[in-house]
Amino acid sequence: MERNVEQREALILQALDEIWFKLRDAAPFAAVVDHSQVRPEWESDCRLIAVTGGQGKLITGDRQIPLKSGMVYMSAPGEKLRVCADSAYRLEMYLFRFQALVPDAHEGAALQLPRRMADFPLLGEPTPYPASALISLCKTICVCRNSLDPLERFRGQAVFEDLLHRLFKESMSGTDQELDAALETVRTYIEQHYEKELTVKKLAEMSRISPRHLMRLFKENYGMTIGEYTKELKRAGKRPTNILARSSLGERYRMPDTASHRFG
Numbered sequence: 284m285e286r287n288v289e290q291r292e293a294l295i296l297q298a299l300d301e302i303w304f305k306l307r308d309a310a311p312f313a314a315v316v317d318h319s320q321v322r323p324e325w326e327s328d329c330r331l332i333a334v335t336g337g338q339g340k341l342i343t344g345d346r347q348i349p350l351k352s353g354m355v356y357m358s359a360p361g362e363k364l365r366v367c368a369d370s371a372y373r374l375e376m377y378l379f380r381f382q383a384l385v386p387d388a389h390e391g392a393a394l395q396l397p398r399r400m401a402d403f404p405l406l407g408e409p410t411p412y413p414a415s416a417l418i419s420l421c422k423t424i425c426v427c428r429n430s431l432d433p434l435e436r437f438r439g440q441a442v443f444e445d446l447l448h449r450l451f452k453e454s455m456s457g458t459d460q461e462l463d464a465a466l467e468t469v470r471t472y473i474e475q476h477y478e479k480e481l482t483v484k485k486l487a488e489m490s491r492i493s494p495r496h497l498m499r500l501f502k503e504n505y506g507m508t509i510g511e512y513t514k515e516l517k518r519a520g521k522r523p524t525n526i527l528a529r530s531s532l533g534e535r536y537r538m539p540d541t542a543s544h545r546f547g
Contacts, residue, residue, distance in 0.1 A: 314376070409493050
């Protein structure tokens with residue numbers, strides 16, 4: 284299992300070494316209670332949504348992703364997105380339109396990445412980032428990108444790449460004690476409520492981990508899926524404390540000489 288994680292991280296790093304990121308547009312964006320489309324005219328490129336205030340949800344296909352200040356989401360080209368603020372809040376965000384390009388050895392040009400690329404870090408997964416730092420970076424990018432000065436626009440590109448670098452580094456720096464605790468909370472909740480109908484969506488909202496990420500982490504950390512664990516609990520008819528062999532998430536995911544992942 285550990286070797287698989289290392290191989291995945293190596294593939295991600297190799298993919299990043301081949302990608303050129305080009306910022307095309309940057310703008311603040313606000314959403315209210317009604318569903319608001321997220322710049323559909325930008326759908327042909329990748330979009331980065333950085334939530335800097337309020338609370339609500341992001342709707343993409345049949346997924347509903349909770350949003351709050353300090354949350355970042357990157358969409359693949361062609362992904363249709365809507366946002367909706369909670370009734371007591373106004374969602375405040377920054378939107379960035381960018382292209383992820385790879386060199387074409389045959390044509391001698393750069394081509395946009397395909398819509399589905401498994402090794403593209405964070406694509407389609409909500410990612411937490413410290414809100415105060417996120418706001419500062421987003422404001423700087425927008426001001427620079429919309430400047431009439433070419434040097435300032437160049438600076439906006441550099442700051443945007445700095446934001447991507449920080450997000451990628453956070454995602455590959457491993458999970459820390461807070462994420463470890465979040466998974467333990469999910470496990471405990473399942474053990475206490477396994478006789479009721481449990482959904483991955485509910486567990487994801489409770490743990491503040493995306494459903495896909497939660498399912499992957501639970502399987503890799505405990506050796507069985509959430510559904511398999513629930514069935515095992517029902518079969519045993521009681522809370523069996525030794526069903527799962529607990530291992531440290533930090534040992535599985537932490538890479539040397541990197542910062543700890545901050546969750547929330």
